[in-house]
Amino acid sequence: MSQNDPKRWRRDFPLLSMHVHGQPLVYLDNAATTQKPRPVIDAVNRFYKTANANVHRGSHALSMQATAAFELAREKVARWLGIDDSATLIWTRGTTEAINLVAQSWGRQHLQRGDLILLMQSAHHANIVPWQMLAAATGAHIEIIPLQADGDIDLNAYHRLLEQRPVLVALAHVSNALGTIYPVETLCREAKSAGATVLVDGAQALPHFDVSLEAMGCDFYAFSGHKVFGPTGIGALWGRRELLEAMPPWQGGGEMIEHVSFDSTRYAGLPFKFEAGTPDISGAIGLAAAIDYLGSQDRQAMEAYEQSLLKHALEGCRQIAGFRPVASGSQRVSLLSFELDGFHQQDVAHWLDRQGIAVRAGHHCAMPLMQSLGLPGTLRASFAFYNTFQEAEQLAQALEQLVQSQKSILPVAKLEQTSY
Numbered sequence: 578m579s580q581n582d583p584k585r586w587r588r589d590f591p592l593l594s595m596h597v598h599g600q601p602l603v604y605l606d607n608a609a610t611t612q613k614p615r616p617v618i619d620a621v622n623r624f625y626k627t628a629n630a631n632v633h634r635g636s637h638a639l640s641m642q643a644t645a646a647f648e649l650a651r652e653k654v655a656r657w658l659g660i661d662d663s664a665t666l667i668w669t670r671g672t673t674e675a676i677n678l679v680a681q682s683w684g685r686q687h688l689q690r691g692d693l694i695l696l697m698q699s700a701h702h703a704n705i706v707p708w709q710m711l712a713a714a715t716g717a718h719i720e721i722i723p724l725q726a727d728g729d730i731d732l733n734a735y736h737r738l739l740e741q742r743p744v745l746v747a748l749a750h751v752s753n754a755l756g757t758i759y760p761v762e763t764l765c766r767e768a769k770s771a772g773a774t775v776l777v778d779g780a781q782a783l784p785h786f787d788v789s790l791e792a793m794g795c796d797f798y799a800f801s802g803h804k805v806f807g808p809t810g811i812g813a814l815w816g817r818r819e820l821l822e823a824m825p826p827w828q829g830g831g832e833m834i835e836h837v838s839f840d841s842t843r844y845a846g847l848p849f850k851f852e853a854g855t856p857d858i859s860g861a862i863g864l865a866a867a868i869d870y871l872g873s874q875d876r877q878a879m880e881a882y883e884q885s886l887l888k889h890a891l892e893g894c895r896q897i898a899g900f901r902p903v904a905s906g907s908q909r910v911s912l913l914s915f916e917l918d919g920f921h922q923q924d925v926a927h928w929l930d931r932q933g934i935a936v937r938a939g940h941h942c943a944m945p946l947m948q949s950l951g952l953p954g955t956l957r958a959s960f961a962f963y964n965t966f967q968e969a970e971q972l973a974q975a976l977e978q979l980v981q982s983q984k985s986i987l988p989v990a991k992l993e994q995t996s997y
C-alpha cells in the first residue's frame with residue numbers, strides 16, 4: 578500500500594467505519610464538516626487527561642504547559658498558512674466569528690455613509706449578514722459581484738464595480754455551494770489597486786489545498802478548524818499587522834487587557850486584544866494536530882486524488898437521466914452540486930441517507946445564489962481525500978436506482994414532490 582493510498586488515509590479516521598441505517602457509512606458531506614483523524618482525537622483527549630489548565634494567567638506548571646501547547650498551536654497554524662508573524666493570527670470560533678470580528682471592529686472604524694461594500698453572488702451567509710449589519714449601522718451600501726453561468730466570477734462586471742472604488746471587497750476563495758475556486762490572487766490585486774481592503778473567506782479552500790497568505794495579497798483571511806479535519810469551535814482570522822494594530826477590540830473581558838481600572842482600560846497587544854475570555858484551548862491544540870497530520874501527508878497527491886474522485890463521480894452521475902450539475906467552471910474542488918429532475922432535493926437526500934450515503938440538500942447557506950439560479954436548493958456531494966472511487970460509484974448507483982424506481986412505480990406521472 579503506497580503512502581498516498583486512500584485506504585491508508587481512511588484508516589486514520591475511526592468514524593468512517595460506522596454503519597448508518599444498517600449500511601456502511603458513505604460520508605459525502607465534507608463541505609459541512611470533515612471527519613477527524615485519530616491524532617486529532619488523541620491530542621484533544623491527551624490535553625484533558627494530562628494538561629488541562631487555563632492559559633496565560635497561571636503561575637503553576639500545568640498552566641504553563643497548557644499555555645506553551647496553546648501558543649505552539651498558533652505558531653504551527655501560522656506557519657502552515659505562510660505567516661511569519663504568528664501574533665497576526667487571531668483565534669476565533671470559526672469563519673463566521675472571524676468575519677464578524679472584521680465587520681464589527683475594522684468595519685465600524687472605516688465605513689461611512691455612502692461607502693461601497695462588494696460581496697460575491699455566491700457568498701455564504703457568513704460573508705453577507707455581518708456586512709449587512711455593518712451597512713445598516715454605518716449607512717454604507719452593498720453591491721454584488723455577479724457570476725457567469727458556469728459559476729466563475731464575471732470579471733468584466735467585477736472590473737466595472739471596482740471603478741466605483743469600494744472600501745471593502747469580501748471574497749470567497751472557494752464557493753461552498755458550487756465548488757468553484759476563484760482566482761483570489763488576481764481579484765485581490767485588482768481590488769487593492771482600486772484602493773479597497775480585501776477579506777477572503779477561506780473556509781472551503783483549506784480543506785483541499787495549502788495557501789500562502791503573504792503571497793495571496795489579501796488583508797484578512799478567515800477559516801474554520803472543523804472543515805480542515807480539526808475540532809469544532811476553533812478557527813482563525815489572519816490580518817495584516819498594521820490593520821489589526823489600528824483596530825479596536827470588539828469584545829471586552831479578561832485575557833485582552835494589559836491594565837484595568839474603573840476609569841479606563843489599557844488593552845493587550847496582538848493577538849490577545851481580540852481574544853477576550855478563556856479561549857478554546859483544546860480546540861487550538863486539536864487543530865494543530867490536524868495541521869501536523871496534513872503536513873505529514875503529500876497534499877498535492879491528496880488534491881490530485883480528490884480531482885480524480887470528482888471526475889469519477891461526475892462520469893457515473895452523468896449517465897443518470899435527469900442529473901444536472903449546477904456549476905461547470907474548470908477550477909473546482911471535489912464538490913458536486915447538482916439537481917435530479919423531477920425530484921425534490923430533500924427527497925433525494927433522504928433516499929441516499931437510507932442507503933448510508935450522507936449528502937447535503939438545500940440552499941447551503943447561500944440563499945441569494947440559489948435565488949439567482951432560480952433554484953430552491955441543490956444536492957451537494959462533497960468529497961475528501963478519504964473517500965473512495967467505490968463510494969463515488971455507490972452515489973451514482975443509488976441515484977440511478979431512485980430514478981429507476983420512480984419509473985417502475987409511476988410510469989407516466991411524475992413523483993409528487995414534497996414541498997418544503
Ligand code: PMP
Pocket residue numbers: 608609670671672673674701703704749751752753778780781801942
Ligand atoms: N464560509 C463558507 C464558504 C462556508 O462553507 C462556511 C461553512 N459552511 C462558513 C463560511 C461558515 O463557517 P463556520 O460555520 O464554521 O463559521
